[in-house]
Amino acid sequence: MSVRPWWxxxxxxxxxxxxxxxxxxxxIGDLRGIEARLDYLVDLGIDAIWLSPIFPSPMADFGYDVADYCGIDPRFGTLADFDSLLASAHARGLKLLLDFVPNHSSDQHPWFVESRSSRDNPKRDWYIWRDPAADGGPPNNWISDFGGLAWTYDAASGQYYSHAFLKEQPDLNWRNPEVRAAMLDVLRFWLARGVDGFRIDVLWHIVKHADFPDNPLNPDWDPATGEMHRxxxxxxxxQPEVHDIAADMRAIADAFGREGDQRVLIGEIYLPVERLMRYYGLAGEGVHLPFNFQLIDAPWHARELARMITDYEAALPEGGWPNWVLGNHDRPRSATKRGAAQARVAAMLLLTLRGTPTLYYGDELGMENGVIPPDRVRDPRELREPGLGLGRDPVRTPMPWDDSAQAGFTQGEPWLPLGDGWQTRNVxxxxxxxxxxxTLHRTLLNLRRSTPALATGKIRLIEAEGDVLAYEREQDGDRIIVALNLGARPAPVDLPMARPILSTLPGPLIETAPSILRPDEGLILKVDAKP
Incomplete structure (x- = not known):
């Protein structure tokens, strides 16, 4: 039998x-700082770390505006620091993934500087340039994800360039074979250096319709959701062509891997499930894990979650491996969305569902969204559309390590203020x-690592009512039951005969499966083998 991929x-x-x-x-956090905390990550029990962008950048969007795809921004260190971090991670059995940003570069990238210099520059077609519309306005009605038009006029050349995000982030033209070759070489550079894979930023954005027609208007647009939804x-x-590009990326990753030590590609894709599934590829030639973000925004109702899990599992193509995410650097923290008690239940859900989970730094402490005073706001999303609550600074506050000055994060002034409660909510x-x-996270991660049924076993939903979500994980006859009370009241359950082994709540465990779950309780039970 082939060795199961590590991821x-x-x-x-x-x-x-x-x-x-x-x-x-x-x-500002940096690579040496991350290296100094690797033992914490080993003790926590995770297997791989994914770093948001660390490449040279003017930081208009905090590294998602890349000025050099094959370097390290001095704020974070040097290539030597990166090599040291990678070696130290590997020595501890940890994998390391980088953030690849293929849709756009910085407007200060040498490629764009050349492209912008004249219409006949050899790199003009490396970016998306279009003539004005008949009225002299932008080529179409596309809206930037950060609000405002997705086009900026360049008076010197008399054309507009496309940018799905900030004007400082011009879109690369992936229909140009030279762009495609240059960006694929970036993957080869880092894979040859030893990285274990990539999270691919906004993968579904990277190809635009060749004719640039207007996007349909949203008749139900609510301005409170942000202008991008207009x-x-x-x-x-x-666009269909994106899948050929993903296949090229996959072929490169596969060429650098070997059995049991494959390089992994994870695609950031915010799409409905039926469209998300196409990013696996028809025959496994897409990304390994198209990110499944459903839990982030899902209504916190047991029946809705049960339906969502069932539908997602049913939609997976043959050989497709599931994955789950509760939060990330763009979205509200789990403890803020659900409250401290249900955040514990959510953690048990994340770490016991079938598939690869991604844990956002600090969620293992129960970190909540920080409060950012107006004069400390850094995020361009908030600065462009203030007052809508779309800013991402609150979920990016410094990691609290202890109750010393600046929470042990820095000896200086932290780039963002520390989150509330850091004096007691710290490592x-x-x-x-x-x-x-x-402690709950460490215990869950240890249990997952030592229990193949939780790590890679099959999943079967157990019929339940009200606020209870229940399912069974099984592998090679080893059976684990997970029962979650998503409500604040006691909830009756009808579970198979099993022995409780972990609860999200304090107190002694009873000997057999309970008939009632306590309020806000998640429970893991083991079905003992019959003699």
């Missing part, structure tokens, strides 16, 4: 480098507390 049983840990650990006192992104995203305070969120 199928792995737990990924998403680090926002700005906020994890500062080593030099400038208030149109349906029918022609500016999710040092939670490490030895048997009832802390951190």
């Amino acid at each position: 199928q049983s792995a737990v990924l840990y998403h680090i926002y480098p700005w906020s994890f650990q500062d080593s030099d006192g400038d208030g 149109v349906f992104q029918l022609h500016s995203t999710d 040092a305070a939670e490490r030895d507390d048997p009832h802390s969120m951190l």
Whole structure:
């Protein structure tokens, strides 16, 4: 039998480098800081770390505007620091993934500087340039994801260039074979250096309709959701040609891997499930894991979650491996969305569903969205559409390590203010507390690692009512039951004969499956083998 890919049983840990650990006192996290905290990650029990962008950048969008795809921004360190981090991670059995940003570069990237210099520059077609419409306005009605038009006029050349995000992030033209070759060489550069894979930023964005028609207007648009939703992104995203590009990326990743040590590709794709599935590829030639973000915005109702899990599992193509995400650097933290008690239940859900889970830094502590005073706002999304609650600074506040000055994150002034409650909600305070969120995560991760049924086993939903979500995980006759009370009241359950082994709540475990789950309780039970 072939060896199962490592990423199928792995737990990924998403680090926002700005906020994890500062080593030099400038208030910004860096690579040496991450390396200094690797033992914490090993103790936590994760298997791989994914770093948000660390490449040279003017930081108009905090690294998602790349000025050099094959370097390290001085804020984070040097290539030597990266090599040291990678070697130290591998020495501890940890994998390391980078964030690949293929849709756009910085407007300060040498490619765009050349492209913008004249209409006849050899790199003009490396970006998306279009003539004005008949009235002199933009070529179409496309809207930037950060609000405003997705086109900026360049007076010197008399054309507009496309940008799905900030004007400082011009879109690359992936229909140009030279662009395609250059960007695929970026993957080869880092894979040859030893990275274990990539999270591919906005993969579904990278090809636009060749004729640039208007996007359909959204008749139900609510301005409170942000201007990007004023149109349906029918022609500016999710074009058929993207799948050939994903296949090229997959072929490169596969060429660098070997059995049991494959390189993994994870695609950031915010699409309905039926369209998401196409990114696996028809015969496994797409990305390994098209990110499944459903849990982030799902109504916190047991029956809705049960339907969502069932439909997602049923939609997976043959050989497609599931994955789950509760939060990330763009979306509200789990503890803020669901409250502290249900955040514990959500953690048990994330780490016991079938598939590869991704844990966002600090969620293992129960970190909540930070409060950012108006004069400390850094996120361009908030600055462009203020007051809508779309800003991402609150979910990017520094990791609290202890109750010393600046929470042990930095010796200087942190780039963002510390989140509320950091004096007690920090690693040092939670490490030895048997009832802390951190202890719960360590226990869950240890149980997952030692229980193949939880790591890679099959899943079967168990019929339940009301606020209870229940399912069974099974592998080679080993059976685990997970029962979650998503409500704040006691909930009756009818579970198979099984022995409780872990609860999200303190207190002694009873000997057999309970008939009632306590409020806000998640419970894992083991079905003992018959003699």
